[in-house]
Amino acid sequence: MEMTKVRVEIVVIRGGTALVGPTLRPLEDAVLIIEDGLIAELGAASSVAIPEGAVIVDASGMTLVPGFIDAHVHIEFADPAEVLAGGVTTVRDLAWPPESIWPLAERSRDPGFEGPLIVAAGQMLTTEGGYPTRAGWAPEGTGLVVAAPEDAAAAVDAQADAGASVIKVGLNSAVGPTLDLETLRAIVDAANTRDLAVTGHVDNIEQLEKALDAGMTELAHMLLGGERIPDEGIERMVRAGMTVVPTLSILAGPELEAAVDNLARFRAAGGSVVYGTDLGNAGPRPGIDPTEVAAMTAAGMSLHDILVSATVDAGALLGLDGVGTLSEGMAADIVALGGAPLADPGDLTDVQMVWRRGRRAR
Ligand SMILES: [Zn+2]
Structure with missing residues (x-):
């Protein structure tokens, strides 16, 4: 030969x-x-x-x-090649139907893939009728109903077995019912058993308190509804080791102002912030987002802080050793x-x- x-x-x-x-x-x-x-x-x-x-x-x-890491995207709304060409070399998808997101995530591991490396949460765990089961943007199967605490482990295992890098829950009381504390706690416990953290779509202070009570350690965006988190609440988030992926670019007006103020105080209290945009959903165009950068700057982050949040700290949050x-x-x-x-x-x-x-x- x-x-x-x-x-x-x-x-x-x-x-x-x-x-x-x-x-x-x-x-x-x-x-x-x-x-x-x-x-x-x-x-x-x-x-x-x-x-x-x-x-x-x-x-x-x-x-x-280092290539940017966007910790909150819905990649199938975007052209992965455009995302990569925009300077984002790794993304974390936070909710999509399994039959589509897992094969795509698998393909993205090939260095020749025309797009960023994709890690994902899989389905968003929620309650019957809860967000995102009726959300206009979310294809059938984006959400997975966990009806009771005893169903939590199977729902978490289904995501973990498929390769989830985090578990996502929907806690949006503005658009429907939300998981009760007991079920949420069972989800967090099941996730932790699989060495996974739980991140959440959380709209207000009541849901945030439940998230903290249940042991969640991440917000997939700052609160959406425009409420000001009291300083004690901010301190509690920091003590719990919570990371916030702000995704401020999806907000405007008073909701944006409140989110910027919450983020500024969270940051000042020592809270950990990782860059994310909700790209593809309500989020911005593919690439490093000027709107997000401007809003993070308004929250008191320096450009150095923002770059660290989008590279070094994002790599650590996603548990990816070789990037960032x-x-x-x-x-x-x-x-x-x-x-x-x-x-x-x-x-x-x-x-x-x-x-x-x-x-x-x-
Ligand atoms: Zn999202």
């Missing part, structure tokens, strides 16, 4: 400023070597030798950041942004080039 030597393509991105490691430390005139889908080497131009025959990409004047920072050995999920994204919000959303697992997508 004749052996053919497979030549592995090596890509070198050089000339830009890379924001390196979990602190996003700026490294000027960086050289980044991509091999086999990973960041093989990353250092200053003076210290890294460029391999012979490598494909060289000039990123002069640009800033290299530019470091040697990490996935080559890289976005080249124009100019100075930590100084100018316009630059933070100015996507020039994108690689996912070392494959150029833009």
Whole structure:
């Protein structure tokens, strides 16, 4: 049998400023070597030798950041290729029918997939007639009814067995009945048994208190209905180790103002915030979203904070070890942004080039 030597393509991105490691430390005139889908080497131009025959990409004047992670999307409303080209290299889908989302998530693991890596919650657990079973946007099967506490484990296991990275519950009292505390607690316990956290679509303070009583540790967006969470409530969320994925871009007017104020105080109290947009549903166009960035800025987050929330902290929340920072050995999920994204919000959303697992997508 004749052996053919497979030549592995090596890509070198050089000339830009890379924001390196979990602190996003700026490294000027960086050289980044991509091999086999990973960041093989990353250092200053003076210290890294460029391999012979490598494909060289000039990123002069640009800033290299980890690919964005959007922790709240409904990916099948969007074109995955457009999402990826917009600088988002990983997404977490928060509710879709299983027969469609799991095959798509599986396909997305292939580095050649024309879109971001997709992790998912599967179905949203809810009560009979509760959100999203009657929501106009949600195809049949997006929600799964958990009628009683004894049904919780089977419902959670169905998502976990399919590969869920989180369990989502619907607690929207404005549009229908909601899960009672006992059933919600049984869902959280079953999820924790499977090493999964529970995130929720939560509309008001009453539902938030129930979520905390049940042991939930994440909100899939800040409260929707415009209520001001009292400071004691904010402190309770922080003590419970809750993470908030704000998805502020779906709100407007007084609801947005209240959500920004709640987020500002949650953040000031030490609460953990991870970037998410509800892309595809009520959310914005594919890519890094200027509206979300502006609203997070209004809540007192610096551009550095926002970038950390969309990369380092989002990777940790999703439990994805190999993504979220530019470091040697990490996935080559890289976005080249124009100019100075930590100084100018316009630059933070100015996507020039994108690689996912070392494959150029833009
Ligand atoms: Zn959503």
